[in-house]
Amino acid sequence: MYFKIALNNVKKSFKDYTIYFLTLTFAVCIFYSFNSIGSQSVMADMNAGQTEYVKTMERLISVISVGVSVILGGLIIYATKFLISKRKKEFGIYMVLGMGKRKMSKILFFETLFIGIISLIAGLLLGMLFAQILSIFTAKLFAIQMTKYSFVISTSAILKTILYFGIMYLLVMIFNVIIVSRYKLIDLICADRKNERVKIRNTYIAATMLILSLAILGYAYYLVNLAGLDFYDTRFKASIVLGIVGTAFFFYGIASVMFLLLQRNKSLYLNGLNIFSIRQISSKFNTNFISMTIICLMLFVTIGTLSTGLGVKNSLEGTLKNQTPFDASFQAVDDNNKKVSIMDALKQLDYNLEGNAEYVIFEQYQYNMSTKNLLDEYATTNEDKQIINLKVFEKTNMIKLSEYNDIRKLKGKPSVNLQYNEIIVSSNYEPLKGILKSFVEKEKTINIADKEYKIKDGEIETEALTTSPTSDNIFNLIVPDDLVKGLEVSDETINLNFVGDNREESKKELTAILSNFAFDNNSAYKNLNFIIHGCTREMAYDMSRGLSAMILFIAIYMGIVFLLSSAAVLAIQQLSQCNDSLERYRSLRKIGATRSMINRSIFKQVSIFFILPLALSIVHSYVGIKVVNQYLVALGAGNKLEPIIITALMMVVVYGGYLYATYVSYRNITDSEYN
Structure with a gap:
């Protein structure tokens, strides 16, 4: 039964x-x-x-x-x-x-x-x-x-x-x-x-809370711009807390303040059913300001994850062609991350290069000069300062001119010449681009071992030195060969292009070796005293696409779930309050309100209830995306317009669909009272 x-x-x-x-x-x-x-x-x-x-x-x-x-x-x-x-x-x-x-x-x-x-x-x-x-x-x-x-x-x-x-x-x-x-x-x-009680808050308290919310949110935006995406920075944590508090205060005060302002505009307030609609909207916001805060934050997460997820994909894949000039590049290091001879490592792996590849082995030397001190004056923003505070900038890397020319020859490019007092500044690290531009515009020379060396042509060389899925050339000085004498070799790298009849087999064999090391599947090499770091051109593309796919899928997954949840909660809230307010709609009919007038009032209520949290979440997202965008440049490119447009279309389809479905359901409930 x-x-x-x-x-x-x-x-x-x-x-x-x-x-x-x-x-x-x-x-x-x-x-x-x-x-x-x-x-x-x-x-x-x-x-x-x-x-x-x-x-x-x-x-x-x-x-x-x-x-x-x-x-x-x-x-x-x-x-x-x-x-x-x-x-x-x-x-x-x-x-x-x-x-x-x-x-x-x-x-x-x-x-x-x-x-x-x-x-x-x-x-x-x-x-x-x-x-x-x-x-x-x-x-x-x-x-x-x-x-x-x-x-x-x-x-x-x-x-x-x-x-x-x-x-x-x-x-x-x-x-x-x-x-x-x-x-x-x-x-x-x-x-x-x-009947649901119409709640109108004390106007002075509400106005104070609204003004306070704007001040809190403004300060939260300021802090997150200073801290960036440093999750351990107290300013970043404070910006999150203040953002939540400011959002809650905003929804606490906005309805009553808007109610007061609209009430003073008699031509608008007394037009049609606006008295009823404005009071309904104000009451709903006053009753549900906590849930509106949560929905706004969920929409912020939705917009942020979707747009930045798509942006990361574009950034990772945007510079792959320029970052992969060779068929393969790799290094060998021991357990202490010290360089190991590449030829010795390949011999232990029984991998033969001769006749199967054209290759160049080059070394990087560490000079005891702080790149941070060199560039500190030109790091004008907080993000710039965070970049040059990285450990890699504690010393300066150098490459011999002869080996640099060997790299260019393998690329099919002509050699470059340096005068005895010239050097080349080389970097393709996007976050450093602005700092280096300012540096070379003002500084024409660099002091090395108490001698001034001119920066060749007053420009930064931005070519890739190896094949890598991301920027590999953070900051290097290309110097005359005799300048590196006595310096410690920090890294030894090989660049190669496959040649000969067995090129595909050689590529396949090297790919298997590098993949075993890359994915910690090197059980076959467990007795070796070194590890290989590097990739083929195809592996670089796979790494970039694999990372971007992971980020994109997780962003879409979480974004859609948060979007569905926030839209559904808003819809259910509206329909629940519609049932609580049925007596009011009966009263409107009794005093002569037509069905079309009531439907217009319903549409206004539903639209504002959906649009206001979305509007504030868009403001939050603008600030958040701007901060994230400063870090996306490290991957190759910033967040462009395309991801934002795609996110906006998804929001229009899903969120707009829920808005319309809620309006239709709300209208049907009130229309049933006519029957």
């Missing part, structure tokens, strides 16, 4: 469940598709290095999924609370007819079970389709030509999704029992007669 009642209730109230059901379906879809990425058909076309990156990404997504399930569990409980509160009168009738609270809990149990099973099945089916799109997207990220395509269903991802959502629904069912056990008959029967 209870099973049948629950089934009929779900059918009868399906309109009320629509947003709830769709949110759960999308959540299951996203959860399954991202957790199934390691099982998709694209894996068959990946090389060993690419497979390692996807496996790492899958492990990270699995860990993040625990946090995602907590967020979605909270969303489900919040939504369930709304759905139960909407049906208080129905439960009151059940109690009047003699039904006990335990039996009412059984009905709720079956209703939750039905909704859960329907959304789980629908979400898994949709997720299986979306996972195929992700598979193609992954192939594009890694620049893989898929030789064959097959529709793959991940059993492990299905079981994980069922397990996680099963636990969530079990908690929801327990929550339902607790809620029902606290009901009192008088509250249930009179539920529709209870």
Whole structure:
């Protein structure tokens, strides 16, 4: 009997469940598709290095999924609370007819079970389709030509999704029992007669809080710009705390202040149903300022993760061509990170270069001169100072002119000549670009061993010295050969280009060696007293694409979940308050308000409720993205317009879709009063 009642209730109230059901379906879809990425058909076309990156990404997504399930569990409980509160009168009738609270809990149990099973099945089916799109997207990220395509269903991802959502629904069912056990008959029967109290805060207190919030947020923005992304900096931590407090104060004060300002504008305030709409909006913000704060911060995380995730991808891949001039580059170091002879290392690995590659071995020498002191005067911003305080700038690296010319010859470029008193300043490290530009514009010489050396042509040489997925040439001085005599050799690097009939086999063999060291899979070399650091050109591309794919997938995963959750909470809040305000809409009809006037009022309320937290989150995001962008340049390029446009489109589609769906549902609830 209870099973049948629950089934009929779900059918009868399906309109009320629509947003709830769709949110759960999308959540299951996203959860399954991202957790199934390691099982998709694209894996068959990946090389060993690419497979390692996807496996790492899958492990990270699995860990993040625990946090995602907590967020979605909270969303489900919040939504369930709304759905139960909407049906208080129905439960009151059940109690009047003699039904006990335990039996009412059984009905709720079956209703939750039905909704859960329907959304789980629908979400898994949709997720299986979306996972195929992700598979193609992954192939594009890694620049893989898929030789064959097959529709793959991940059993492990299905079981994980069922397990996680099963636990969530079990908690929801327990929550339902607790809620029902606290009901009192008088509250249930009179539920529709209870009208939400309109709360208007003290205007002076609200105005003070609003002004204070703007000051706090301004100071938080200032601190985060000073600290950058240094998570250990107290200024960064303070900016986070102040940002949260300032956001809460903003939503505490904004409604009452705006209410006062609009109330003074009689032509606007007394026009149509604006009196009613403004009071409704003000009351809702005053009642829900904490939840509005949380939603605003969730939207901030959404915009930030999506736009910076896409920006990191562009930055990592933007300079790969210039960063990979050779077929391969690598070094050999011992356990103390001291250089080991490359030729000796290759001999122990039984790898023969002769006849299979043209190569150049060059050394870097450490000169006991602080690059930090050299450039400190030109590091004008806090970010510049953080850069030159890195350990790498404690001394200065030098390269012999003869070996530098050997590197250029391997690239197919002509040699360069230096006068006895000339040097070349070489760097392709993007964060140092502005500092070095200022330096060479003012300084024409560098003092080395009490002798002034002119900077050749007064310019910075920005070419890559090795093949690497990121900037490899942070700061080097190209000097006459005799200037490095007696200096300590810090690094020895080999650059090579494969030649001859066996070039592909040689490349494959070297790739296997470098991959074993790169992915800690060097069990075959466990008795060696050295480690190889380096990569082939293909490995550099795979590293860059692998890292960008991981960042992008995690950003999209978290961004979508936060976006769905914040939009769904806003929708559920609006629909819950609509039910609490039904008596007011009845009163409006009695005094002659038309349906179109009421619908316009509803649209204004829903729009402002959705737009205001989004607007503040965009301001937060602008500051956050600007700070992150200063660090993206270290990867090759800043965050450009394209990621922001893509993020904006996603926000319009998903967030705008929820806004419209909420308006339609809100309108349908009030329209039902006409029937």
